[in-house]
Amino acid sequence: MIVAFDLEPPGLFSNATVGPVRDATVSTRRPRPRLATSTSRSTTPPARPVPTAKAAIMHFTQSQAAAVAKKGIRVKCVVPGSLERPGGWKDKCRVENPELYNRTLASFPFGRFGTPEDIAKVILFLASLLSGWFTGQTLLADGGQTLQ
Structure with a gap:
C-alpha cells in the first residue's frame, strides 16, 4: 500500500501568516493553533493514514514553534477527543444503536461526548494572551477519554 500525505496546506498557511504576525507588536501577537485528533497520540494496528498525518501536524507544530519563537510567535496544537454534533455519525x-451509544458514553469520565463548543473554548484560550507561555505544545482536549 502506498499512502501519500499532503502536509503542504498547513505549511502554506503557516508561511502566509508568519509575515503579518511577525510585523505585529509583541503585545498583539497571537498563536497559530492547529488541530489533530486523539488517535494521533496512540498506535492502533493496522496502521491508519489519517492519525499518522495528524501526528505529523503535531510534530510540525513543534518544529515551527522552535523556528519562530525568537520572533515572539507562539504555535500550538489542539487534539480534540470524540465530539458529537447534530447530524453527525x-x-x-x-x-440507530442506543445500546452502543450509551455503553460508549458510560466509558467516558464525564459521561458525554465533547462538543464543537468545548473545543472552541480551548482554542479561544490558546489564541488569547492568557496562554502566552505556551508554544510548541499539543493540548489534548478530550474530557479525560484517554485516561482509560
Missing part, C-alpha cells in the same frame, strides 16, 4: 448512532 454519533448522533446517528444514538438513534
